[in-house]
Amino acid sequence: MAAQTLAAETVTGNADVMVVIAQGEQNTTLPTGGMIAKQSAAGTKTQTPLVTTPQSITVVTRAQMDKQRVMSVSDAFNYSASVLPNYRGSSNRSDETIVRGFRYAPKFLDGLSFGLIGQGAGIGKIDPWLLERVELIRGPASVMYGQVDPGGTVIMTSKRPTAENIRHLQVSAGNKRLGEAAFDFGGVLNEDSALLYRLNVIASTRQQFVNDARQQRMAIAPALTWLPNADTSLTVLTSYQYDPEAGFRNFLPAYGTVFATNAGYIPYTLNVSDPNYYHSTREQVALGYIFEHSFNKAISVQQNLRYSQLHDNYKYLVYSTGGSATDTTLMRNQQRENIDADELGIDNQLKASFATHTVNHTLLAGLDYKWQKRNANFWRKTGDKYNFDWAHPRYGGAYLENDSDLPLARSAFKKLDQVGLYVQDQAVWQQWNLLLSGRHDWTEIRTYERTLNNAKRQSNDDDFTGRAALLYAFENGFSPYISYSTSFEPNLDSGIPGSPPFKPTTGEQTEVGMKFQPVGSDTLLTLSLFDITQKNITSWNSKLKFNEQIGKVESRGAEAELGTQITPALSLMSAYSYTEAETKESTNASTPAGNRPAATPRHMASAWGTYLVHNGPLAGLALGTGVRYIGSSYGDNKESFSVPHYILYDAMVSYDLGVASSQWKGAVLQINVNNLTDKHYVASCSNNEACFYGVGRSIIATVSYRW
Template sequence: MVLPIQNETLKTEKIIIRNNNYNKLFLTLTSALLLSPQASANNNRTANNNEDTVIVTGEMNGHPEKNFVESDSAAGTKSLTPLIKTPQSISVINRTQIEAQGAMTVADALNYSSGVVTNYRGSSNRNDEVITRGFRYAPKFLDGLSYGSNSSAGTVGQIDPWLLERVELVHGPASVLYGQVSPGGLINMTSKRPTAQTIRKVQMKAGNHSLGELAFDFGGAMGDHIPVLYRLNGLVSTQKQFVKDYKKERIAIAPALTWIPNNNTTFTLLTSYQYDPKAGYRNFYPKIGTVTPVTDVGYMPYNMNLSDPAFNQARREQSSIGYILEHDINDVFSFQQNLRYSRSDERSKYLVYATDLTPTTIGRFPQREHNEIQGISVDNQLKAFFSMGNIEHSVISGIDYKWVDNHSKLWRNRDKEGKYHFDWSNPTWGIPANEKDLSLIQNDKKKLHQLGGYLQDQLSWENWNLALSGRYDWTETTQQNLINSTTKIQKDRAFTGRAGLLYAFDSGISPYISYSTSFEPNLAQGAPGTAAFKPTTGEQTEIGIKFQPKGHDTLLTFSLFDITQKNVTTSNPVIRFSEQIGKIGSKGVEAEIHSQITPEINLIAAYSYTDTKTKRDGRAARVGKKVPSIPEHAASAWGSYSFTQTALKGFTLGAGVRYVGSTSGDYKESFHVNPYTLYDLMAKYDLGEAAFQLKGASIQLNVNNLTNKRYVASCSNVEACFYGSGRSIVATVEYNW
């Protein structure tokens, strides 16, 4: 039989173990599904009736390649598939790229990918909210299961990228395999997994804004005769934010164990705990003073805190426990079950910007929030790999279930007396709000039950590749208003599907076409007294071409897409609740290349053209207008050079540029936000090249937004703008032994 070692960021090796020596097998076997919970233990399997011979195919941990190019992914099909044969656009950001570019958040890791807006909230992006193919917001999945709370009204929760092995962006609808997702795409994050090869790594960071971080990563076998592997990641960090008087503090730890009871079974236990006693800044800014200057005053200071240090809390606690069970039934069938229970508790209080009173004076009101979310997700997959005539089949049939319980409370004081008015040109802080004056205006419990069944067949005949998928979902949403003791129950059913056809030429060129749909029950909170929101649905047609030249470590993807989404929900900052605005259409072009041009040179480049407009809305002024915050044009490029021969051997230098085009400032296109360009730099040195005693040690410097450019990241309307993030300087010292 074949057992895979699935860390795709590392070089594939084959090891033949004879005489059924279990001890040797264990010492060479890394944790199954190190790439992804969907990465099947049955891909590339070779039937072998000789029980004394086991072929282990995989990628040995501890020897990462110095490039960002990935050739396979399981995120789009729940089965490890070459990207060149996947009829869908998928961006893969591996551990090497995350570390080289100094990504401090999952959103940062996507900065050099096509079709995604990662920075629309600037430094106010507490939950890694990103926009994909013109739609808010890309739902997040961890190890193939829904992470945090996802809905078209937003995403809740954030995981530190130190705990992750890779981040993948699936472009376009993927409901057929994942259930409720946005038609723009989804983010799949993969946890670091146990490995048989010893990992001992510590890392320290320091930087501007008083950054300090200590992280560790340990892994290996529990013992020579114990069939258990382990992984332990953790960090402690603190940093002041760009906004005055705000900080981020974090403690995180993620223990994991893999048990290998026999040659056919693996069981991986994944746990995590993350506590952010200070979770950072979140607020809005006015158009006047940010997008347009005020006469005789100019622009609002870039680090302006529109809340108050005397009334400031942002606390978040997250925990989860789950497992991945894989069992090879025989040479054709295998079974996999993923399960996770998660819980989060978020508490915040701040003065919320509400409206302009004069060009420099704003109205604010104190607000306090408390959100408790818990949920269970489970995904059962039966997989079969077989041939019928000249056609090879890779079939997955699955049943998944998700339960989410969300209890949210909101207290506000509308400040009719004007005691919280604020002149940002002559600021005065230290105005504490009396929490007794706040009224409980929202006390809701929302429960979601979702059951889905899906079937997918990937057929291969000569150079043709056909993917056919279908899914049916049953959902029940219960919303309880505990203030007026009312209950609403909404039941929805939906069929979603996908069909994709690709032809892989021997030259490495693969044109494809696909059609897919999406379905998303809506847990967004409307204004009190409003009816429950209708489910959000979408459909996409995509045509594209991929190119992976033979003998070259390069992957190019070019795609054209056309998406229509109905029953779209967005946040209304005036009433501070969500609302459904109707129908949105998005069409565009995306191009992305990852290439190891030479052993020394890495290159990433991406371009996006996105035309997103409101097609139907109750307010006629919005129809035919561009959706705010979505740049029509965006482009990025990153390159690095590693010195391998000269006196500079051990040095790696990298540089990147990110361009984001002009965006509409509101749904009426009454104003626009200027385009901006940011520059990033990286320098790294392997200290082992300087002295043998320092082998395994390295130093690295990352500078993002090199010129400290002042820019407005986006606006949703005149009272919902966001300053972008300023310059970030981070020095990293790492030691592996």
């Protein structure tokens, strides 16, 4: 059956169409109906029970995102192990996350790359309302996805058409002048149920926690599925997102945030830029499809394709250096950035299920191609006239230059072509599960430096990545496993103009762990130990104002993650991680070997619980609460200072109005408060000139209606 119909069967009689929902295994592209997922296709590209997947994977369902009222994809991982989701606080324009000590986790949407990815963060940001689930693959995933970071990979799944009618309207308001309206419609379009649709729309506006900075968004995502027969499906996925106010991105000094000065601390909401010189917009458009066909019960094919464009503009005064215990003067630059990016991805898959004697095989073979191009321009002007006294802030004035008068500091055109050929075998013999995967990538990166007389740099690289994993599934629900995997990442970052291209970044990981899921239960416990080594890493040189390759880093640690539906009324999730990271080799004096990388807490822990009252006068009331602990971390790679640990509390209360009156059936009122105590804290520092305040208290009241 096509993927969209695995969980539903249509029976036509007379003029009526009856949809029967099967009570079987979860489909990884359809709503799970709860906060605990049991299936995932992220790690293997085949629908596999999480308990028998020999890799640490977190699934954040639509229900969890709704209960916790996440406002970004990075927020979805607030209660996941080994993830620092908002290390930049409210200065996070691109959903940058740090996983297992590595920045930044690349993002994939519906199996294809989302946003240009270098060793630095990918660009672009998708509204979580458009997503059915968000998953995190920990460790290298190059064997399935090609160009990725060894720390982890974010896998996003769009809301898909379903045979079940969906009518969902939602309106929200909150502090920081939050206003939001969204709807989600879906169902059958014709009598024989051959056409299904889904339409998601959202519009929102809110102030950020920095003065005079806003986020505004309008997004629409129409989708259509055609089922010409029981063996074939074609799903067209489109989206358009426009952010007329795309958010704030800047830096703060350690003095005034981590350390007190003679003037105290920098105000939590201070805008270190200038409201008179601020423009932040983003526009994204995407068009793609997923084609699936089953030749028989054993053999099927699938093709994913998407073309996307992104236009990003940002102009601001950026803090560069300055500030001390006795001096509150900061040096700033006036700069403007413009990025136009295009991306095409296609993934062809052949799947076969067969047996050799007593061994069952699920074989996957694939050929994918990725084409990306990025046209980036960067204007900047420096000088003492931009100096800013944060203790006595003054904005506006003759010191601001017209955009046309800013000198062009960097203009480059970069193009990436990548072809990958991969094969995977999931072999099952009795309780033994063996996973063997191999992939070879060929890449070509061409860079044209317009500011250097259109000088051309080209690098051609290829590499083999692999994965081998073994798991034993005991009948009592325990599944210990061991795995080894590698990664390959052509580097899209650039060094000093005129310097040779960077070498590809490679990584390898050994992971041992255990999963536990009692038979028939909605509980999944994952314990894992990992050891990751990454070579040819790059680091930002604050003196040169460019990246450089510095050597090798290692990250070792332990994780525990639990998700359980204890009773129909009570659910719980908790996570803990211990990460020991070290720079093993370095040629950069600011990143010495033997030290722990900045913004890498040793300890992180979280817990979230929800209780729903089923009976009595309070029936329909649900209460949720959570706590997040982020341990202390070094503020730079020299270990010269530390950023204190912090604890954040979240709360949720909702009430099903339909319990009180049948006239309100389907209506739910919900209030979420994140950072309940409005704690002021430093989220992280990367060096003395790159610290970030965390996000303040967020209050969101939501009324949703389903019919």
